[in-house]
Amino acid sequence: MNRRIVVAMLCAVLLLAGAGGETPAQSPGRLIVQSQTEPPGLDMTATPATATSGIVFYNVQESLVKVDRHGKLVPSLAERWHTADNRNYTFFLKKGVRFHNGREMKAADVKYCFERALNPETKHPYAKDYEAIGDIIVKDDYTVTFALKTVNANFLQNVARAGASIYPRETVDTMKSHPVGTGPFRFEEWVRGDRVVLVKNGDYHVKGLPKLERVTFRFVTDPNAVLAALKAGDVDASLFGLGPEHVQDLQKDARFQVITGDTTNDVILAMNNSRKPYGDVRVRRAMTYGVNKADVLKGAMFGMGKILGTNVDPLNPYYVDLSKAMPYDPARAKKLLAEAGYPNGFDTVLKVSPQYDYTVRSGQVVADSLKKIGVNVKIEQIEWGQWIARVFREADYDLTIIGHAEAWDIKNYANAKYYYRYDSAKFQDLFNKSEVTVDDKARREIYVDMQKLLVEDAPVVWLFMHPRLAVTKKGLQGLWKDLPASANDLSEVSWAPAK
Amino acid sequence: MRRYVARRIAALVATLVFVSALVFVVVRVLPGDPASIMLGTEGSPEALARLRDAMGLNRPLPVQYAEWMGGALRGDLGRSLQYDVPVGALIVSRLPVTLPLALLAALFMAAAALPLGVYAATHHRRAGDYAAMILSQVGISVPQFWSGLLLILFFSVHLGWVRSGGFEGWSSGVGPALRSLLLPAIALGLFQAAVLVRATRSAVLDVLREDYVRTARAKGLGEARVVGVHTFRNALIPVVTVAGIQLGQLMAGAIVLESVFALPGLGRLALGAISARDLPVVQGVALFVASSIVVINFAVDLAYGVLDPRIRYE
Numbered sequence: 001m002n003r004r005i006v007v008a009m010l011c012a013v014l015l016l017a018g019a020g021g022e023t024p025a026q027s028p029g030r031l032i033v034q035s036q037t038e039p040p041g042l043d044m045t046a047t048p049a050t051a052t053s054g055i056v057f058y059n060v061q062e063s064l065v066k067v068d069r070h071g072k073l074v075p076s077l078a079e080r081w082h083t084a085d086n087r088n089y090t091f092f093l094k095k096g097v098r099f100h101n102g103r104e105m106k107a108a109d110v111k112y113c114f115e116r117a118l119n120p121e122t123k124h125p126y127a128k129d130y131e132a133i134g135d136i137i138v139k140d141d142y143t144v145t146f147a148l149k150t151v152n153a154n155f156l157q158n159v160a161r162a163g164a165s166i167y168p169r170e171t172v173d174t175m176k177s178h179p180v181g182t183g184p185f186r187f188e189e190w191v192r193g194d195r196v197v198l199v200k201n202g203d204y205h206v207k208g209l210p211k212l213e214r215v216t217f218r219f220v221t222d223p224n225a226v227l228a229a230l231k232a233g234d235v236d237a238s239l240f241g242l243g244p245e246h247v248q249d250l251q252k253d254a255r256f257q258v259i260t261g262d263t264t265n266d267v268i269l270a271m272n273n274s275r276k277p278y279g280d281v282r283v284r285r286a287m288t289y290g291v292n293k294a295d296v297l298k299g300a301m302f303g304m305g306k307i308l309g310t311n312v313d314p315l316n317p318y319y320v321d322l323s324k325a326m327p328y329d330p331a332r333a334k335k336l337l338a339e340a341g342y343p344n345g346f347d348t349v350l351k352v353s354p355q356y357d358y359t360v361r362s363g364q365v366v367a368d369s370l371k372k373i374g375v376n377v378k379i380e381q382i383e384w385g386q387w388i389a390r391v392f393r394e395a396d397y398d399l400t401i402i403g404h405a406e407a408w409d410i411k412n413y414a415n416a417k418y419y420y421r422y423d424s425a426k427f428q429d430l431f432n433k434s435e436v437t438v439d440d441k442a443r444r445e446i447y448v449d450m451q452k453l454l455v456e457d458a459p460v461v462w463l464f465m466h467p468r469l470a471v472t473k474k475g476l477q478g479l480w481k482d483l484p485a486s487a488n489d490l491s492e493v494s495w496a497p498a499k
Numbered sequence: 500m501r502r503y504v505a506r507r508i509a510a511l512v513a514t515l516v517f518v519s520a521l522v523f524v525v526v527r528v529l530p531g532d533p534a535s536i537m538l539g540t541e542g543s544p545e546a547l548a549r550l551r552d553a554m555g556l557n558r559p560l561p562v563q564y565a566e567w568m569g570g571a572l573r574g575d576l577g578r579s580l581q582y583d584v585p586v587g588a589l590i591v592s593r594l595p596v597t598l599p600l601a602l603l604a605a606l607f608m609a610a611a612a613l614p615l616g617v618y619a620a621t622h623h624r625r626a627g628d629y630a631a632m633i634l635s636q637v638g639i640s641v642p643q644f645w646s647g648l649l650l651i652l653f654f655s656v657h658l659g660w661v662r663s664g665g666f667e668g669w670s671s672g673v674g675p676a677l678r679s680l681l682l683p684a685i686a687l688g689l690f691q692a693a694v695l696v697r698a699t700r701s702a703v704l705d706v707l708r709e710d711y712v713r714t715a716r717a718k719g720l721g722e723a724r725v726v727g728v729h730t731f732r733n734a735l736i737p738v739v740t741v742a743g744i745q746l747g748q749l750m751a752g753a754i755v756l757e758s759v760f761a762l763p764g765l766g767r768l769a770l771g772a773i774s775a776r777d778l779p780v781v782q783g784v785a786l787f788v789a790s791s792i793v794v795i796n797f798a799v800d801l802a803y804g805v806l807d808p809r810i811r812y813e
Contacts, residue, residue, distance in 0.1 A: 038771065040581040040775065041583060120549070123550060123553065127546075176583055191763065192592060192763060193596075193762075193763025193764070193767055193768060194665060194668075194761070195665070218665055219761060219763075220665070220761040222758050222759055222761075224648055224759070225648075225651070225664050228648070228663040228664070229663045229761070231656045232655040232662070233659070234655070234662050355774075383531070383774070384531075384536070384774060385530070385531030385536050385774060385776055386531050389532065389535055390530055390531075392535075393535055417544075
């Protein structure tokens, strides 16, 4: 009897609460996007967090130049640019572009933003990207010239990054909680712990955009909760955070569409080159031959993604497919190990962080693979904070697996202090040459040489490119398929008209 | 009574000092500092050094603790390293989620456990008793996050009655807000109810064996009056003790369930702060939760006197 009363009470409360009425997630002009991590702040000049750029970049704030959905550099706030000597870059700003506070964006704003990035006091996370800038000359309200101290082949790429966004100086103090820019959406509110809401900028400088009226980024961390929210219709799209195991299930569901594409995220098995036995190139090559990458991709990613053979990702214009340069060959791996003095293999520890599930799953397949060549891998799972401190900062590790999402990150191999501890004068020379070679053909050749040298030296084992896995309700259109930039451009996204 | 209250307040202060020192040391000996987590894999060593300096992490530990404690005594818990807002304000902003959640869960716990426990005791070793005990066993065995997910699957995905997670805020109306909190409150209360059913059953069973219950029955009183008046109140002391401990546990349980239901509460704040090593927030939340538990225990002690007038506080 008592139980019956309790059940009846429960149902009554549920019905009462249900009577509240709420807008269903999918309504024209509105989009609710799941976001895996809440950003630590919304100021892209204060944090390098991808959770921040994933919301703010391209949507609220923009740069002079933009990386488009195909990975190409295209005009954004600058309608064109010009350089005669690769030392002086002149940008011609679009006229009539207004910040969300109503003021027109002018060349003085550009100068202010870059000078602020270069000021050590502001602790800009990407100050290093702009240190080649010697002088910024405002010629008139819509023309600004950057005079570089040295030739920098990446200058335009760097001007297109999140750290180079243009914002009005009068909002600097409140950008962390209320970003203002020129983007297709205006910031409306941030309910900490729950959501960030953006609304349409009716005065956007690209006519006809954005197509949506309102975008809500809702913070849902747990993948199972994301799945439930999608199925219950509480969110319209998950752009990042669902694993391949969830996506498989959703692919069969007629209510959803799964978008898979390329990214700049290279998942690697890093080896500590400063530690025995990984200082020996024969051991590193043996590790490369000994890992069955096809199995890793199948086991960890359900076959989604692309096998990599070197560091440059498939979205990079200088990408060369070297995935078959060192194919799976356990016999050869064993021979190399024997030559290096390890005929019976060795024991080693692989540190991975369960924060990124795919690293743990990949680790299990890698360990299984390496066992066949006598390398006994003990997997140690550590929390993300510890991974950053012990593995990344102090290089206190033998092996680790992680995805490097930054585009153009081949520079890390030229840094002997980077946690791979790969120290090759030959590679460093090549890289330095690539930084000052502006001619595209010549630069491409250097990039090809760098990629081939990396295959030879095998400082890490490149496993696979982590695919883009986005899931949305059917009818959502205009999302980027590939992700060449660390942003979620929603300006062209809309709902297909109902049939 | 006055001396008793003074003693309890002294104990409260001692507990808080101990908890704060413990949390302060533990979060600092963990590998991984807030500056390097904030910079992730992108920051250079120079940027890291600058940030550490700006965050005040380079100063000696005792100096940091003394400063923090001094601030806490003045009601200033410091600023969140991650969000750059006062910790006190951050905690207060999360209370409208966590407190109603804990309260709803407690209501659910009491509403489900007390009648079921009494029912089991009065039907000792009969089918109803066994059914109640099996139910309670299941409730204890099922992890909270799992029951949370099951509830989402059934009520949100399948029936579509309530949201699968998130919290619109009280400003959007009591109905929608309650609707967001209902499933997590049930999931949270379920486990605690399962424990409380057992405590209630055994307490009521004990009292039912007392002489005065036999006397009441011999006088010809109806069973409802025997159980409702003579037994239940006398069985409440152990029940209130267990329920008091459970109220504290509801706070801890909220950490997991707020993640499953994507609720912007204190638990999720704490979890995020721990992974980001947002030390002032971790300390602030720990201090707040510890104070709440001490206050709840104090309230439980006072309740003893109300339930059993023979108890004196000297």
